Amino acid sequence: MSETHFVSTDWLSARLGAPGIAIVDASWHMPDANRNAAEEFRARRIPGAVFFDIDAIADTSTGLPHMLPDPVAFSSAMRKLGIGDGFSIVVYDSLGLFSAPRVWWTFRAFGKRDVFILDGGLPKWLAEGRRVAEDEACAKTSHFTCRLDHRLVASRDDVKAASARAGQAGAPQIVDARSAARCRGEDIEPRPGVRRGRIPGSFNLHWEGLVTDGRLKPRQELADAFAAAKVDISRPILTTCGSGVTAAILSLALAELGRETAPVYDGSWADWGACADLPLATGPL
Template sequence: MEPLVTPEWLAANAGAPDLRIADATYHVSLAGEAVRDAAAEFTTGHIPGAVFMDLAGFSDTASPLPSTMPGPAQFASRMGKLGLGDGTRIVLYDDAAHRTAARAWVMLRAFGFTDVALLDGGLGAWTAAGLPLETGAVAPRPRHATPRDTGAGLRDLTQMRAIVADGSEQVVDARSAARFTGDEADPRPGIAPGHMPGARNLPYGRLLNPDGTWKRGDALAAAFADAGVDLDRQLAMTCGSGITASVLAFGAHLLGREAAVYDGSWTEWGGLADTPKATGAAA
């Protein structure tokens, strides 16, 4: 299965016995953003056969940070209850401003589930293609899910301190330019403005076409190059809480590169007094 599939491909293959479809819509609901209920939206209309992944339920409840990755037991329990278990291929989609299916993709790969794809353009592309929606709640058939890895493709605070100190990996920040430079205050209280010293800024929306589909090939590579990102270096992606950093990681994957995601991202880094911080444009 290719990492990016079209609505037409998904409609043609949805009946395959090993294929599962998951709605990974999650609304971050930062200050100034409209409040939306992803679970309610799912019951109103979703791709036939899909289950609602509820990324909030996959987040580590013991962490003070938002949206951090779950432990293996929590991950396996949630996946199993949704029927997203061993021996399945999984197609993820969303209808979220922050392209949260990419976050689910990073999470599944972190636990060794690699036969996973995104629906290009998400739910919007599905409906634009004139394909039907299903309504109502879904009762998945449980299936055992075995984490085959833990933390693959992720970076933690200790690792990021070393990376910023020695420049061993190129840090790429998916937040808006105003938040990166510090011209705009962080939407989360108590978080400093600015970015990690040495980071490049590539707002995640630059990887997407106006219709929400992914840029490909030269156009996608140009988005990275225009931000000063060297795709031949090891990459560590960051953002506000690890969600849109996952968009950058998936974009790099489409270009044949593997990038890590800093799970705590700026909410962790910017909330600490002893982490180095920079403001202004990328140096």
């Protein structure tokens, strides 16, 4: 477990402008935050960064939010951002650690392994008084080859099968990153037409329990959090959340613990909760 999926602000600062380093602002905010990540990026960003809009670089034909695009569309989007083959990619977000893991996972799902998250994100960078850019980013086009790694993406059918086998030996565990109140069905879902509750047989580990001050907690604390949620990290795990963003925080934490293939249910509860014919559970976890 010596490998880490993070780089430090010192590391990145020393490499600003270096060839072969792509810096990606992956900021995204919940609709009720009343914040515009793209506008914030244009106003202030790490020098050389490009903006990855998870709602635009997505399959918009499904009606579900920020679903993975197909490989051709993703390759085209990366070419326009100037991210090419052989690049090392550093992803950050404006909250420290919230949406960056989703973009980290997206690159990995499309076969990219040389991708890292900036430890502490933009808040740490700013707190240290490091240089920022306020002009419009200008990216050169570059060729990006990708192939979808199906091991990192869980489909609805994968989750249905895991749910049906919950508790059986060898069955994948489903871990939900939403709040306990949402998983119990107590809170109203933020998306119209989505039922309250959770996937039957799933475990709950709220993503905020893995993050402190915009940074992922130390590995032992991560392991303790999964154990407290009764999740056995030695067994297969599928991650889910509201719309596939914070589930990636669970998958990142598991990767830090040596579990590199914890697939994200891309549609997550926005998909499952909107399907009236799919079972759900409510009440005590």
